[in-house]
Amino acid sequence: MATYQDRFPNNSPGAYYVDDQCIDCELCQERAPEVFHRDHEMAHSFVFRQPETDEEREACEDALDSCPVDAIGDDGPHGDMTRKNPCQLPGIVQQ
Numbered sequence: 001m002a003t004y005q006d007r008f009p010n011n012s013p014g015a016y017y018v019d020d021q022c023i024d025c026e027l028c029q030e031r032a033p034e035v036f037h038r039d040h041e042m043a044h045s046f047v048f049r050q051p052e053t054d055e056e057r058e059a060c061e062d063a064l065d066s067c068p069v070d071a072i073g074d075d076g077p078h079g080d081m082t083r084k085n086p087c088q089l090p091g092i093v094q095q
């Protein structure tokens with residue numbers, strides 16, 4: 001399971017991220033090339049930008065389910081508010 005605290009710093013802010021378990025297999029880049037790119041210098045994937053359409057979101061979920069080491073998370077705190085109740089997202093305090 002991916003851990004938000006262990007994400008790479010170059011992930012685009014939002015729900016999806018790649019953490020430091022990534023083994024650079026490049027599968028996520030094949031499944032969702034608009035979202036996942038490779039950091040060639042550090043040899044790992046990262047979220048270049050968050051998904052913007054249902055199709056891209058489905059591709060991200062496919063990548064998440066396919067990652068062999070569970071290095072992709074979708075529980076980042078500034079994600080798509082339509083996907084989850086914002087009050088359940090970490091870092092958002094209900095008043």
Ligand code: SF4
Nearest residue numbers: 022023025026028067
């Ligand atoms: S599928 Fe997982 S292990 Fe493979 S490059 Fe993407 S994040 Fe890294």
